[in-house]
Structures are given as C-alpha cells and as structure tokens.
Amino acid sequence: MARLQLDSVKKRFGEGTDSVLAVDDLSVDIDDGEFLVLVGPSGCGKSTTLRMVAGLETITDGEVRLDGEVMNERGPAERDIAMVFQSYALYPHMTVRNNMRFGLEESTDLDDETMDDRVESTAELLEITDLLDRKPGALSGGQRQRVALGRAIVREPKAFLMDEPLSNLDAKLRSQMRTELQRLQADLETTTVYVTHDQTEAMTMADRVAILDGGELQQVATPLEAYHRPANRFVAGFIGEPSMNFVDCSVAGEALVTDEFAYPLDTANDSVDAALTALGEAAGATLGIRPEDIVLIEADGGDADDTHRPTVTDGPLPGEVDASHAFAATVGVVEPMGDENVVHLTLDDGPELVATVDGLRHVREGRRVTVGLPSNAIHVFDAESGEAMQNRSLETAALDTARV
Amino acid sequence: MSTEATGRPSIIGVDVSRVALYAALLAMVLFYLAPLESGLATAFKTPDGFRTTTPFALPPLGEFTVDAWGTAFDRLGSGLVNSALMAVPATVLSALFGSLAAYGLTNLDWRGQVGVLLLFVAGVFIPYQAVLVPLTQFWSFVDLAGRLPISAVDQYEGLINLSITHVAYGVPICTVLFRSYYATIDDEMLEAARLDGASAATIYRRIVLPLSVPIFAVTLIYQFTQIWNDLLFAIVLVSDPSNQVVTVALNQLQGSFVQQYNLQMAGAFVAALPTLVVYVLFGEQFAKGVAGET
Numbered sequence: 001m002a003r004l005q006l007d008s009v010k011k012r013f014g015e016g017t018d019s020v021l022a023v024d025d026l027s028v029d030i031d032d033g034e035f036l037v038l039v040g041p042s043g044c045g046k047s048t049t050l051r052m053v054a055g056l057e058t059i060t061d062g063e064v065r066l067d068g069e070v071m072n073e074r075g076p077a078e079r080d081i082a083m084v085f086q087s088y089a090l091y092p093h094m095t096v097r098n099n100m101r102f103g104l105e106e107s108t109d110l111d112d113e114t115m116d117d118r119v120e121s122t123a124e125l126l127e128i129t130d131l132l133d134r135k136p137g138a139l140s141g142g143q144r145q146r147v148a149l150g151r152a153i154v155r156e157p158k159a160f161l162m163d164e165p166l167s168n169l170d171a172k173l174r175s176q177m178r179t180e181l182q183r184l185q186a187d188l189e190t191t192t193v194y195v196t197h198d199q200t201e202a203m204t205m206a207d208r209v210a211i212l213d214g215g216e217l218q219q220v221a222t223p224l225e226a227y228h229r230p231a232n233r234f235v236a237g238f239i240g241e242p243s244m245n246f247v248d249c250s251v252a253g254e255a256l257v258t259d260e261f262a263y264p265l266d267t268a269n270d271s272v273d274a275a276l277t278a279l280g281e282a283a284g285a286t287l288g289i290r291p292e293d294i295v296l297i298e299a300d301g302g303d304a305d306d307t308h309r310p311t312v313t314d315g316p317l318p319g320e321v322d323a324s325h326a327f328a329a330t331v332g333v334v335e336p337m338g339d340e341n342v343v344h345l346t347l348d349d350g351p352e353l354v355a356t357v358d359g360l361r362h363v364r365e366g367r368r369v370t371v372g373l374p375s376n377a378i379h380v381f382d383a384e385s386g387e388a389m390q391n392r393s394l395e396t397a398a399l400d401t402a403r404v
Numbered sequence: 405m406s407t408e409a410t411g412r413p414s415i416i417g418v419d420v421s422r423v424a425l426y427a428a429l430l431a432m433v434l435f436y437l438a439p440l441e442s443g444l445a446t447a448f449k450t451p452d453g454f455r456t457t458t459p460f461a462l463p464p465l466g467e468f469t470v471d472a473w474g475t476a477f478d479r480l481g482s483g484l485v486n487s488a489l490m491a492v493p494a495t496v497l498s499a500l501f502g503s504l505a506a507y508g509l510t511n512l513d514w515r516g517q518v519g520v521l522l523l524f525v526a527g528v529f530i531p532y533q534a535v536l537v538p539l540t541q542f543w544s545f546v547d548l549a550g551r552l553p554i555s556a557v558d559q560y561e562g563l564i565n566l567s568i569t570h571v572a573y574g575v576p577i578c579t580v581l582f583r584s585y586y587a588t589i590d591d592e593m594l595e596a597a598r599l600d601g602a603s604a605a606t607i608y609r610r611i612v613l614p615l616s617v618p619i620f621a622v623t624l625i626y627q628f629t630q631i632w633n634d635l636l637f638a639i640v641l642v643s644d645p646s647n648q649v650v651t652v653a654l655n656q657l658q659g660s661f662v663q664q665y666n667l668q669m670a671g672a673f674v675a676a677l678p679t680l681v682v683y684v685l686f687g688e689q690f691a692k693g694v695a696g697e698t
Contacts (some may be wrong), residue, residue, distance in 0.1 A: 034662055054599060056594075056598070056599075073583065075598070076595070076599045077599070077601040081599065083595075083599050087590060087592050089590060089595070089596040090593070092615070093614045095536055095609075102610070103600035106600050106602045106606060151596075151600075155600070
C-alpha cells in the first residue's frame, strides 16, 4: 500500500530525428489505496506509462515515486510492485500453485509453510483452490485470469499494475470480472493502476480516470466528472457511449452558427457569457451535446413523405427547452438496444446528431421530429485548442424529466 | 468407364489415382532403402558369398555368416568408446552453451547484441577445411596435458582437444537453433518473472530452460550426429592410436589388397548404431521441437 507519484514523466523511444515521444510530461498523483484507470485509444502511451512504473521501460525524464522513494533507477524486482498482463503471462510448465509461489520464492525470505499458507488463502479468496495442482494449459481463460491475479495478490505488493487484464475475456465474463476486481481492490486496499482502452471499464471501475491521448494527459478526474465536465473535446468524445455529438460552428454575435444552423447561446448565464467573450467574435467553436440530453418530440403524423415541417407548436416542449433551441429533423437509422434506442437524426439545418431515447419508446425510421437541445446540457469547445469553454450545468437536476 | 460422384475415374470401386500414388511411393521407398538393404545383405555374407552374388541379393544358402559383425565389433570397440567419450560431452556442452548464448541474445536486452549475433551466424558458415591449418597450429601451441598434469588429461588429450573443437564449432549453429525457438517465448511471461523478483540467471534456470526441452532434443540429435560422424577433425587432430574414434577406425577397415565388403558393411552399421539410438530416445521430443511446440 503506497502513494504512487508520477512527476513530469517523459518517454522517448529512439534517438535523434527518428525518435518518438511516447509519453509527454505526465504527472499524476495516486493516493494510497486508490484505483486509477489510465484510459485512451491505442498508441496513446498508457501501456508505456505503466511499464515505466513497473520498471520494464526506462524513464527518459521525470520521476516515478513510490511512497516518496524515487524508483527511476530501480529494477522491476526492487520496486515491490506486481503486474497483471493482458496475456496472463503464466509460466506454462508450472502448476498454478507454483506459479503463485514463484514470486514469493524469488522476492521474499518466507519459509515454505508461510508461502503455502499465503498461496492457499489467496486461492481461497479467488475461488481457485481446486485448480492449484493444474497447469495453465488446462485452464479456461477466466481461470487463467484469476491465477494471474492471484500471482499478483499473493505477494502483497505496494501497488498493482494491470495492463488490459480483461480484454482477452468474453463480454459476459469481462463484466463479471470487472465487478470482482473492484470488490478485491476495495478489500485489499492496494493502490492500483489499471490500463484499458475500454471507456466502460474506466467509468465503472475507477476511483479516478486519467485520460491520455498522443502521450499527453488530457484530464484526471472522477469518472462522473470526466463525463459531465470534460476538460476538452477529446475527453468529451472518448468518454461515453454513444459518444457526444459535436457540431463545428463559429461564433456570430451571441450564437453558434454553421451554414443554416444557428444555436443562440444563453448569455444570461454568466459562464456562457464569459466563454463567449473568451472565444471572441468569428472564432471557431464546437457545440457538444450528449445523446441522452437531446430531447425528441414527435410531431403528429410526421411521416417521411409528409412535407409538413413541424414547428415547436406541434408538440409541447419541455420547460427548459427554449423555442430557439428546437430544430426540425428526420429520423434516420434506429438501433434498439433494449434499455434504450439509439436514434440517428438529420437536422433540416444540416448537422447530424445521435440521440438516445427510452427503450420502450417507439421511434420509426423516416419520421419527422422536433429535436430540442437544452441550453443547460450543452458543452462549448474552442475549435482550435479543443479546450472546454463551457460544460453542461449540473445544478438543474430536472433534466431527467425532459426525457419523454 | 464409370465416373464416381467425386469425378475421379475408377475401376470396380478402386481409385486409379490413389493406386498410382501408392505405386510411386512404393517405388521411392524401394529406391531409398536399396543401399541399406544391400549393405545389410552384404554384411551377412561370406567373402565367397559377396563375390558370387549381386549386392542386394540375400545371402545364398551356406554363404550366410555373422563373422563380419564379430570382427567389426572387435576392431571398432575401442573406437566406439572413444567416440562416446568425445561426442557426448561435446554434444551436451555445445547445446548448453548455444542455449545460454541464444537466451542472452534473444530474451535479454543489451547494446550491440545484433553485432554479436551476426558473428554467431557467420560462424555457422565457416567450412571445416578452411580452419584445419590454424586449428592444428592452435592445438600445437596449447599443451593441455602440460598445463593440467592429470593422468586422464594426458591419456585422452587427443579426444579432449577434439571434443573442445567440436563444442566451439557447434555453438553457432546451436545458438541459431535455440534463438529461433526462444524468439517465440512470450515476452510478457519473462517480464512477469522479472517483476516477481527473478534475476536473469534465475529466469533462465527456472523458466527458459524447462521450456526448452523440445529444442534441446533437436539440438542434441543434430549435434550428436554431426560430431559422431565427423572424420576430418578426427583424422587431423588425433594422432595417438589409442585415442582413435570410430569413424577413423571404420575408415581403416578398408583393406589394402583384398576388399572385405562384408566387414566394411557390418562396421558401417556398428558405427551408425549410436546415432540411431539417440534418434529413438529423443524422437518424440524432436518432432515437437521441429514443429515448434512449447
């Protein structure tokens, strides 16, 4: 159990002009017992970061500290860290028992009896006691995963590092193991760094998530914070499934416009006003809105062949959707997920949006609808830097009622 | 002519192409086994027998004898022992060194390893003949018996020199063989072992070595056959008749006036016997190693 600090860590592969900067100036402070998930698309440097913490890669610049001690020059064996690999990396010629004992034999001076006890109790914790005398080749993927976890846990290290440990499991087993890993980590209270490209894993398991892109840290926050208050457009798009809708606009007066589409901003709101001022006239800005925040109002008799263009008067608009924030649209593909329907929309004014509506609500392809984009749910990003200028407001919890 | 559902021509249910295939295979078997059969048949004939019959004909009545085998064993006996004394350590050591070198060059990371590997690869291609002169010069400088005053060293100096030469000559090919196998070992597994606290040496001993059994079988068989069958180094490096290895002894079965084909054939089989035994012993592992199973 320990506090793990990454201080301006850099990793450069190769030298001279061919060198690649894999991790750029990464600083994260992971508290004792915290579960931190490093998440990002493939090639974002998350695995490299983990390997630097493990001591499997050298650190080009910066410091990794465990409990205040600088780890940079220590070999992986001297760091008291255990790692779980994506391929499980079990020793195929050893029984499960010996796989788990190996680390104890190599890194501790425990006597045989204590080692056996530790292995037995860890096996019990993971419910793999029956498998102790089998070899990895005779185990299923899920069982191997448990053994790999057991091998890490049995050593009682200061920190666990997990490199996409669930990605080789099938979907059902993965969600099971996700819950179990959380339970284990909460019980053991061991500082954990978990690498994944799967934002669902990041959201569900993490105490905090660190989102990486192109070797640079985008945001470190709790999952909900990253979801509702993304630091920039990348985070907003990466976290959440289906992803946030983005409409590239420019600032014109007090509205975001693109071709025919115009979204008047609510300048009565101080933070919106400040964002507008910061952006300046004619600057590029991206309007963002989560699929579940889009309000769908079906117009009566609004079939595809109906040329009648619905106006806001065709359906009652929920209170917080201003008339100027309602747009006429046509329903494209509808993907029923059971609990919700993913609806692809094309606004008459141009932009294409994805909305989610309740699974029991019947939305037909080709229907004419009115789409409401509530002003308290929108995000505004600087088009150039991607930085979030305005995030949705969380004060108005009444948003839920808007989902008809 | 009727045509089956498969479209192949057949006569009374017999597939003609299949018959042709087996016929061709049988012909090849006969062709390749003919020398072996001739040798065996000749080895069991009396001198009259091999003079009056064709080589591959079985011994005629009254011309069958096992005398040649007895003589062959007598004359090759000490050569067999010497060969075993020389070849077994040379085989084991070259495989072991090859394995260690391959581990260092494949699974460990250090500067300049590509250059070293290239040297090893180049070593595979050095012809025996090219090193004969420097090699004899080398062994005339290095007086092993003088440096290690032990009676065994003095007695078997020729064999020890030959054995060391074979180890040195065998390490490159062994390294290349092991390297291709070690390249398939999961890097994450070795990294897991490092995190578990194992040193490079421990990882070799407890993980890489136990996983190398199949490739060890391949290397041992290959090296043993090479070293056992070598004649050139044995003739050049070993002068003491008491240190004569089996290939040299076999060569001397060739009479100067009268060719005793039966003795030569029996001798050839006797000399080849140990390599056959090695194949039988490691055959199953050999197949796995060639197939690249871990």
